[in-house]
Amino acid sequence: IGTYQAALSLLDEAERRLEGIPLCSHPLARAWFARGSILFKMNGLDEALRSLRRAINLFAALDDQRRIARVRFVEADIIFEQGDWDGARALWIGVVPVFEAARDRHTLASTWLNLGWCDLERGDRDAANAWFQRALAAFGKLKARTDIARCHWGLALAEARYGKRASGLAALRRTRDDLDTCGVRTEAGLVSLDIAEILLLDPQGASEAAAICRGLVRLFERAGAKKELLKAFAYLHEMARVGSATPDLVRGIRCE
Numbered sequence: 544i545g546t547y548q549a550a551l552s553l554l555d556e557a558e559r560r561l562e563g564i565p566l567c568s569h570p571l572a573r574a575w576f577a578r579g580s581i582l583f584k585m586n587g588l589d590e591a592l593r594s595l596r597r598a599i600n601l602f603a604a605l606d607d608q609r610r611i612a613r614v615r616f617v618e619a620d621i622i623f624e625q626g627d628w629d630g631a632r633a634l635w636i637g638v639v640p641v642f643e644a645a646r647d648r649h650t651l652a653s654t655w656l657n658l659g660w661c662d663l664e665r666g667d668r669d670a671a672n673a674w675f676q677r678a679l680a681a682f683g684k685l686k687a688r689t690d691i692a693r694c695h696w697g698l699a700l701a702e703a704r705y706g707k708r709a710s711g712l713a714a715l716r717r718t719r720d721d722l723d724t725c726g727v728r729t730e731a732g733l734v735s736l737d738i739a740e741i742l743l744l745d746p747q748g749a750s751e752a753a754a755i756c757r758g759l760v761r762l763f764e765r766a767g768a769k770k771e772l773l774k775a776f777a778y779l780h781e782m783a784r785v786g787s788a789t790p791d792l793v794r795g796i797r798c799e
Contacts, residue, residue, distance in 0.1 A: 546767070571601065583624075649690075653678070656682075728766075
């Protein structure tokens, strides 16, 4: 629900209780995995990678191939956020057979969703939409409401960037509301960032984009995001306020 610092405090306690107990090796690796996943969401990418690699080493010692694949899945998230679309895509393609063999339908669908994001950033709208639709069908069967909203997010952004801007914006706003209703407010905030990107394609959208960016600073500050990310949002807000923000600036901050 976006209260990252509280989650890390709980993990501190969990790790203190688990370390040094051989029978607790597997839960300890899961705690490191959770820490890496949370740090990733806080934009602490280097710290996240350190925790994920500790988790991989321990899962490898325990020969837990499915959880190694799940850690690789988050590692690909980090590579994606660093702007290496091809590297992230290769990692996600590589873990698909593991999730298929394990019949891990939810993580498999999440991988398809992420492949859609990769192809969207690579500029291949048709391939991206095919992945998004595949994931959407799988999440529909699982009745995974939040993940269904995430699929709609990808489809909406593809429409806004490469199709009809007005209908894409309307779909992004609906998705933002759906994610907010699901309780994942930081993800709803990232949809707002995408809305700001599209609004800035038209000079008339600068004032609304500035208001969105001002709200993002408050939202991610409450969530415990890193100071660097908060500064980036504050800078974006100021640039939008004075009419100097561009869609490329938004995308650059999105990848920081």
